Amino acid sequence: MRGALGKLLGASAVGVTTAAMVAVGSLAPARADDGNGQTGRFDVVHDGFMDPRTTLSDVDPVRLGLDPAPIEAAWEEINSYAHPSDPDVRPLYSSSVGIMGHAGAVVSRHHDGHALLYADGDGTELPPDERIAATPETIYDMASVSKLFTSIVVMQLVEDGLVDLDAAYASYVPEFGNGGKDEITVSQMLTHTSGLVAWLPLWSRYPDVESRIRAVMDVEVSNPPGTVYEYSDLNLIALGVLAERLTGEPLDVLVRDGITAPLGMADTGYNPDPALLHRIAATEYQASPDRGIVHGEVHDENAWSLGGVAGHAGIFSTAPDMAVLAQTFLNGGAYGDARILGEDSVRAMVTNLNTEFDGDAHGLGFELDQMWYMGGLSGPATAGHTGYTGTSLVIDFQSRSFVVLLTNRVHPSRSWGSNNPARRAASDGLARALAVPPQQGRTAWFGGLRDGSETTLALEVPDGRRVSIEFSAFVDAEPTDVFALEASADGGQTWTLLPFTVERGKGRHADREEIDGTWNNQGNRDWGRATARVPEGTELVRWRYTTDSNTQGRGVLVDAVKVRDGRRVVLVGESAPDAFEADGFEPVSR
Template sequence: MLTMASPAVASGNRSGRFDQPYDGYAPKGTLLRDSTPAKAGLDPAPIDAALAQVDGWTRPSGTAKPLYAGAVTLLGHDGKVVTRTATGMALKYTVNSAGEGPVELPADQQIPMRTDTIFDLASVSKLFTSIVVMQLVEKGKVGLDTPIATYVPEFAANGKEAITVRQALTHTTGFPAWLPLWSTGKTPEERLQLALTAKLQNPPGSTYLYSDLNLITLGELAHRVTGKTLDKLVADGITKPLQMRDTGYNPDPKKKPRIAATEYQTAPPRGMVWGSVHDENAWSLDGVAGHAGVFSTADDLAVLAQTFLNGGSYRGARILKESSVTAMITNFNQAFPGNDHGLGFELNQRWYMGGLSGPRTAGHTGYTGTSIVIDFDSRSFAILLTNRVHPSRNWGSNNPARRAVVQGLALALGVGPQHGKDAWFSGTTDNATTTLATQVAVPAGGAKLAFDLFVDTEDTDLLYLETSTDGTTWTKLPFTVRDRGSVIDHDGSISGSGDRHWHQVSAELGEGAQTIRWRYASDPLYQGRGVYVDGVKITHGRDVLLDGERTPESFVASGWRLSRR
């Protein structure tokens, strides 16, 4: 199999389109305003379908427990908030009479989810710490390639003296993923020292391993360099300038009725956690830590997302230079394929970014059921906040909902036909095979097949071009892809993403009656934006044997359909 190359993003700039990616950043003066999918140039149907799925997952299915008690979904595109929806409950469970576990509250005591419900962001908090660090880099107070021990001397313990700030931001320090600081240390100060002096699991720079300890360390580094605690730095440098009024650590108890409850915890014995940070280590560090602890709303996170799309500025307040934003969304982990990471953001992670995945798609998830995805190519973002650990972390993952929301937004963005009013679309169903076929009688001397092709798929979801003389035995048909000066030969199959452009394809057909088939085969998990075929033409010299634009009835489609976008 040969996969598509991923050339640099080209200009285009038509709102509502997936196949015309933007260059650079949105104008710094772009402000969010409420709109609708249709007014933003989007197809409402995929978004509505995704929201229906999000709602459905608040309820049990057979013997399966619900994925979460409630959720808030907010989608934005090109400076417009096109969806803001709440479903389910922010508080649904309490402790049973024996104090041994969760039980559903009476209906009149449950608290419905609201669009302004405040959520424990869990690891999405890491983005705030990363921003603080990048602000210190801009001021010349911290060097990305300076050893952390320069600022936090005790960090040098156990062979960590050369580990840099950049390695901590990209999770390549060699730290283990996690340590039970809350149970091994007796005070916040002792627990912090346990994190800073922890032993490595791998040699520095040798491995990508996502670790809370990296951001705990960077939070303390920021404290040492400035003399200010992390919560103060986040407030002064991020939430106050951006007017994110419901975002911060240790929320005011007066806001508790608006806060989504999380888990019933027995170790530590905290009961139903509601209004304080869920993460045990962050809780044991008095609620302020570099890896977790921030609470926020969907609308506040939308402001943060648009700030990044604007290149670091919003409503006249600049929190980062464009160069810093670029560093945060540039992959510095080329040595660890599949673990793309900028200086703070995860990049191109199809497991929760779905059809918006690409080299310029950034995001983060949180253990409590939160996620943010920012697609710079389409200037779109998807925010899904759930309380999936309410009442138990063991009830399951909300990854299907994360993917559904992002896929809904991706499918709402159009892929414009290259010829006429529509193009053939493969669909984006997991674990499926869809086919598009046409018959042709090729004279002696052969013929040329030409068509336009748009491919945005997971690498393991392949489009095959095939030929058969009997409709039973199929042979891959080699083809050539031309795109803006490049020419790439393929063995009869293609997959890939990150390009978001139409390509021109040609293939040579042998003589004789035959069926030409486009077959799209997907595996059980993860989708891209899909495959489009348009402008199919088969010629023998000057003779046109098939013109797909004139005779769409010549095709037999199974799972494919004609689409105008």
Template sequence: MLVQLGAAVAVLAVTAGVGPTGRFDVPVNGFAAATTVLREGSPESVGLDPAPIEAAKATIAGSPLFPGAVTLLAHDGVIVDRTATGKAVRYADATTELPAEQQVPMRVDTIFDVASVTKLFTSIAVLGLVEDGKVDIEKPVSTYLPEFGVNGKATITVKHLLTHTSGLEPFIPLWRDYPDKAARIKAVMDHAPSAPPGSVYTYSDLNLITLGVLVERQRGESLDSVVTKRITTPLGLTDTGYNPPASKRDRIAATEYQTTPARGMVRGEVHDENAWSLGGVAGHAGVFSTAEDLAVLGQTILNGGTYRGKRILREATVREMLTNHNAAYPGNAHGLGFELDQRWYMGGLAGPRTAGHTGFTGTSLVLDPASRSIAVLLTNRVHPVRTNGSINSAREALASGLARALAVRPRQGPTAWYTATGGATLLTGPLRSTGPVSVSFAAFVDTDAGDSLVVEFEDGGEWRALPLRVSGPGAPEQEVSGLSGSGHRSWWTVHAIGPVGAPVTVRWRYVTDSRYSGRGVTLDRITVTDSRRILLDGEKQPHLIRPLGWGPKTR
């Protein structure tokens, strides 16, 4: 069975629970077996190459963007790596480092304020209401919260809130402009949208604050109680919840030293000022968690909503949760709560079904159903100040490290040519031809949209690009001058017609911009012919190819 999501097609359907372990080039359809439970193992135990994982970890350990970090990588139900690096608490205030003996090192079980990753818990709580028949996501929010349906919001649906297409602006300073919780909630209910509902994608905390109120109203209990009863307790997430107890403070990573409001060094209380002003429990922020707890949540989603025999969502609900409902807003793919296919932090794991979320404090969770993989990065990047800068490079490095650890098997023979870096050139020749040159090869391309593999020939000292005709799942339908793309996870067959004359030199050049990368490019079955004979058989004559930045790989 073929399943199409967006522009990419999963070309091989594999029965749940029997997917090809360790493979990137054989995407899996469906959920993992419901019995899959995370267990400890090594990268090698599930067919992964440990080198890219170690390289990604080295990048994170050496990053100046945060005092410390905890990472966890899992594949096919196995935790293949978990690491703690740096400090959970390093500063006394905005500028003063604590004495070395007073600094607190990161541990693999350090508890983090996960910030907007909280939105996933709220979304799951909402979908639980849908399953219980208490909420219809296509109905106006005012059906359930009548006071919300004012100032142009009467047509905003629950789905608009889940997909950030309500037209509500990203943020209003509730903590500063309103005196108490009741006034702050009323301000959200009263607030007018800045764009017509359904007309734009605007990521907004107000959407999830509203959904948190909706959950409380429909369940008749507080949001934290709902999340505890229906998510964290069934899944055994003992370190996940709002307003962590003082007994766990020593394991909690510090966030920001705040002067406005005057909170001092924030540790063990939610960093987000609006969530703090709402008592630490809100739909958009407030959850604290560990890397392992988030991995269990991720595996629950990969399992289709169940873990250790406890089901928190039906398979059909999870499938809808991971389906793009924002096709009208290119670049902003979004399920019901989960973000989808975001290269900037999902790196080489990005694809139409790849789901995740980030948090302002320096957190991210990435789930790749196509390879049944999980990447968790938790940092305290706002410690001691929020101006430390973006950590997207670290997020992307970790996810790409896991993607590159997964195998892409050569199309023919024992090895293929591979590169993950820009500026790489694979050069032939010169080859003596007696007619038009035909170039053919197989390519496995997983790149950012700004990166491209071009095939060029030398013409009087200048290099000219050959037009490429490409076939295969997810391949461009028209003739192109360069190859780029992600999510298809399939080998392409590529043909090009070169110049007439002798000698001819052909090169494959991978060009990257300064933005995000992906898993990289793999080439195989390189053949150059003219009208009479084979000029180059890459399988039999690899010595005629000069690699600069490329290397032979068996996987």
């Protein structure tokens, strides 16, 4: 096992971004303190796992250096999607339960709405006495978040020497080796680069469990293995079959014995006991198949047709249980006295092995750096997964934080909308609660966090042949948003990009980069020190932050501005705040 895993990790290092390698690919052995001892900071990157004995307890976020206001604002926004003020707007879900964690503590809990509210697919509400209110312990259908549990089981088999990640899947399940699938590896299935189609209508096209599994075994590849990324339920269905074949145990038993029981996740598993129906969030009204309001059974039709236990879907869980799983990964595979994975396995699960597929970063089971639901917590070292029913898990290794958000967004209908705005709101709330302190003085200029907007910060500069401007910038933005430095020679009527040099780090290890005038720090959560030569005739310079219609990172800050004429300093920003003309930028202290 160690040789196979080491080989895969060694190969994966090629092409991985610097931030990913520092924060994920080279995670240090677990220890209690990584040397900086700082909490509540977004700009402090932790380079190791937490103490494996760390267990969660509730702590006031202020004690950990967090600002509680963005957290509360996030929960309010999440509630607003369930209770829209416009009667013509449909709610995105009937209930939400969430937990935010940081530095080994739960810093906020949330619950709202009704786990069961509707009687049919048209949105007819049940009488008040038949509704079920959501509680902190409400059990949700996790949908595709179940894939993480199957992935953990597979990695446990790797650790036991039963599976080689580089081996062909068909070497373990021979009947799979047809239709161009004989060379698909286990790792390609975990990273969704196998070439299999995304989905098959197993529930409707095949009459029984045996024929449905056979259909997965007989499917032909849609692309040569390793050539494209295509997220596929079939990958994880097949891996569930692999685990059962090699162990002789059903998948639900493997998950229970290897994950949920050791971690004390008592409310997590497949096919929940009907006696727990009063605690379970309902999902969709289904007419085909004719199931009515699905409540207490898995929503996914294929998983339902496979008996409720499948590699791609079927897990039910609670926010507290999922918080334990998140902390287990921050701890390097352990929680308290239990260890479910070794640190090498955790590294492999959260290191990007899909570097050739831009935008589809993926480890062995986890999605990585997906801002569309990870929001401000996203980065090369941020891992997570979503579920079709409205669930999500985000684990930010760099800040040692996590967010669990569980909703039943398909209740009563999958057509009522996506809850991605709520997912981003939860992650944004925790990201913005984490501080980015100014580089000099008591405040820095913050570009704001509004979608579809443009904010600017302008400054007059003296006329001269040797004018230069220095500043520090913190840029954590969506790749499609723009942070720019610009110059104007006509009083601000027109602007052109002003190139600059940015330096990150200090001393011999500093990185220097020549910038054309726009900069994105590529997920590196640190300040850059910039210098620009100002052309003769320039009257104004400005910093511009332009955002598109949705999705942002932690945002941009400008600080420590200094203007020189030759060697002579003619302006120090901290001493002359009135010299700036801010349109949307504002001074902030964290």
